[in-house]
Amino acid sequence: MAGRDIAIIGIGIHPFGRVEGQTGMEQGVVAARQAMADAGVTWDQIQFAFGGSLDGGSPDTMVRFLGLTGIPFTNVINACATGGSALFGAYTTINSGARDLGIVIGFDKHPRGAFAVDVTQQGIGSWYGETGLAINPQFFGMKINKYMHDYGISLDTLLKVAVKNFKNGAMNPNAWRKRALTYEEIANSQMVCYPLRQYMICSPGQGAIALVVCSAKEARKYTTKPIYLRADAFRTRRFGSFEVLSPSQPLRFTPGPTVEAAKAAFEMAGIGPEDIDTAQLQDTEVGAEVMHMAETGLCKHGEQEALIQAGETEINGKLPVNTDGGIMASGEPVGASGLRQIYEICLQLRGDAGQRQVPKPVKTGFTQVYGAPGVSCCTILAK
Amino acid sequence: MTVKGPQKKQFPIQEGLFTWPSDRPQLIGSKCKGCGEVAFPAQKGCPACTGADVENILLSTRGTLWTWTIQAFRPPSPPYAGPDTPDNFVPYGLGYVELPEGVRVESRLTENDPAKLKFGMEMELVIEKFKEDRDGNDLMTFAFKPVGK
Numbered sequence: 233m234a235g236r237d238i239a240i241i242g243i244g245i246h247p248f249g250r251v252e253g254q255t256g257m258e259q260g261v262v263a264a265r266q267a268m269a270d271a272g273v274t275w276d277q278i279q280f281a282f283g284g285s286l287d288g289g290s291p292d293t294m295v296r297f298l299g300l301t302g303i304p305f306t307n308v309i310n311a312c313a314t315g316g317s318a319l320f321g322a323y324t325t326i327n328s329g330a331r332d333l334g335i336v337i338g339f340d341k342h343p344r345g346a347f348a349v350d351v352t353q354q355g356i357g358s359w360y361g362e363t364g365l366a367i368n369p370q371f372f373g374m375k376i377n378k379y380m381h382d383y384g385i386s387l388d389t390l391l392k393v394a395v396k397n398f399k400n401g402a403m404n405p406n407a408w409r410k411r412a413l414t415y416e417e418i419a420n421s422q423m424v425c426y427p428l429r430q431y432m433i434c435s436p437g438q439g440a441i442a443l444v445v446c447s448a449k450e451a452r453k454y455t456t457k458p459i460y461l462r463a464d465a466f467r468t469r470r471f472g473s474f475e476v477l478s479p480s481q482p483l484r485f486t487p488g489p490t491v492e493a494a495k496a497a498f499e500m501a502g503i504g505p506e507d508i509d510t511a512q513l514q515d516t517e518v519g520a521e522v523m524h525m526a527e528t529g530l531c532k533h534g535e536q537e538a539l540i541q542a543g544e545t546e547i548n549g550k551l552p553v554n555t556d557g558g559i560m561a562s563g564e565p566v567g568a569s570g571l572r573q574i575y576e577i578c579l580q581l582r583g584d585a586g587q588r589q590v591p592k593p594v595k596t597g598f599t600q601v602y603g604a605p606g607v608s609c610c611t612i613l614a615k
Numbered sequence: 616m617t618v619k620g621p622q623k624k625q626f627p628i629q630e631g632l633f634t635w636p637s638d639r640p641q642l643i644g645s646k647c648k649g650c651g652e653v654a655f656p657a658q659k660g661c662p663a664c665t666g667a668d669v670e671n672i673l674l675s676t677r678g679t680l681w682t683w684t685i686q687a688f689r690p691p692s693p694p695y696a697g698p699d700t701p702d703n704f705v706p707y708g709l710g711y712v713e714l715p716e717g718v719r720v721e722s723r724l725t726e727n728d729p730a731k732l733k734f735g736m737e738m739e740l741v742i743e744k745f746k747e748d749r750d751g752n753d754l755m756t757f758a759f760k761p762v763g764k
Contacts, residue, residue: 328760348691348693349694350694351694357656358694359628359629359630359632359756361693361695362628362694362696362697362745363697363723363756364686364690364697364709364723365709365721365722366690367686370684370686370709373685374709375682375709377684378682378734381682388681422687422688423685424618425686426684426729427684427729428684467708471662472663479655479656479720480653480719481711481718481721482718483718483719520751579713
């Protein structure tokens, strides 16, 4: 589908991490104002908004602070893919010709500790949670355990992914964990769900991102450095995909939603994985980053072992992945994470990523956000 | 004179998961009459072909381990309702066991040592006490254990 491309003309962030005394929504307002200032627009010019938050409050009520201008403001909740889903809403709104200038805002503020899951809201009996089968990291552990067995991925490779992401996070002033944890610290951290330890898994956190978007043909009116969204593909799981919260699993194998979304994104943009200069991949845990490298088509299944061991996903490698430290270093504010990936690619494309700027020319970037139980949004961004 | 309390009873943690009481308990799944796909627990609709004509079937008690992990920390409570505390919590294994009916069932495992769990190993169903209810009756749940252990 070759619709009207859309452009990102302003980006804003509230630093990720844990701050007291500021609500998730207030962080969203900070990000929104920063994005509008970056684009050189004011709230009264904004024609529509999509907002995503799980625990930070109803995004549309931000107009209390930003101003009540009567625009359509749509709230989006789609688990960890909330940000990607919100951007998809803006993408289709502009592509349809309905509006020309809008904003996407994602923010969140979660309590500490693992997300508590109410399975009875998802069509599963309460016994599943009561007997201790409804914990997301269990699924992560089981999926990567099998993947390591099937494709020869070593524990050492998983640990190196964690080292890389914390190293990148240490160069990111907006990251939550700004210290480069050592290999030993990660390898000796508390076991969570075999083979995954504490510092191999993200933690629920806080933060906010906003993006001002407009139709591509109008972008130069606002900025000299627009970033174009060449593709935005959104898919959910099909029967046979291995996903979280599944009391049973069929024998048939169906690739996950990321495979379809990534393929569709490359078709939309008319380019291939070899054209991607840097990627932001959902790294809920180290295994997810490894598996998503192949699910997106950026490499073949099993090739990750050699690529990561050779340092090719480092900032100075052939395919830098999660240059901002990913979710592992940024923390996981569900409403903001997908948009943080876009924010980082925009910085890299603009050449504004500072210490963590990819040294080779960055012309095209890729993002993939994944949410339970089987939601994936992939985008391709270019100058 | 000793007062004899009421006989301690055993109840499944949820009706319909497995046959109980039984000398040879089995998990209860459902099979689509249209496409043959099997699901657990039994449900009234087929997630594969969208059909609604499904029947309950009893699942085999032996299968093979498809994948697994070990839950190393006490899960958030609620929803977790185990009788343990963060201080005396014991890690437990869980995994998917592939059964001959053509379905992989997620289950607690009786083994919690990663070194003793192998992909493809033979597993068998056991019904074990999960906790006591308020009246002191045993609430039973299902688990799989390595065959011969």
